[in-house]
Amino acid sequence: MTVYGIIMLCTFFMCLLFNPTSELPVVTFFGRIMVFTLIALLSLGVYYSKEELTVKAWWMRTVLHLLLLEAVLLPLAHCWGFWHSGTDILVYAGFILLAKALWHLADYSLNAKTAAQINERIRKNRLEKRA
């Protein structure tokens, strides 16, 4: 859902920037967004590992994931008429990068919230033990 939301958000701003008056066939449009989402989710397979990933390995796979997303989504988006010129491709590639950054940021924010809950509980447990 988060990936779908991020792609929708990026698509909205892309359309707002380059083609604010365009009219899209609803079913086709949403279907394509779903395909984008599915590709984005399937590509997360690059993070799969039997061993726990080190920080360095995680960064390498993150770069690989971004390259994979760009390599698959850019030609597909071109086929579906999401971008046409040389400038468009740069902006579209930038939006893919932005979407990935947003995904990690959203993930980090959720984890920060969970960490705060856990730390609060640890603090309370410690106080209870002392009492």
Next chain:
Amino acid sequence: MKVTVEQIDREREEELIVRCHDPDASWVESVREAASGQRTVCCWREDMLRRLKLSEVFYFEVVDDRSFVYTQAEVFEAKEKLYEFERLCMGSALFRCSKSMILNAEKIDYVRPSLSGRFEAVLSNGEKVVVSRKYVADLKRLLGV
């Protein structure tokens, strides 16, 4: 349930008698464990065998099919596999925190998120270990979050 505690002289041996309907009941098992002291794990270091209480263990880690037991300041080796440690730690404060590690929740000083989508737990001895997102739910349940 009626609980009777009787104070005795130092010279007499301490004893616990459980009168119950079902000797296999979980609460009887808990009493048995408490009475027999804490669960322990047998490990060694430089040819010296040691029996460590689970409460002394900071974490278990398996690296290249070798199992290690980490305490406050020492590292021991053990024979058990990770799943055997998991079985041993059932019902205790130790939980699976990643693909190769079992961590003692009571030794966690605090946790912080990392960019890699995981958590970093800083232990009371200053060591930092990774807690996978997959196992954070177990930590939350253990702590009562």
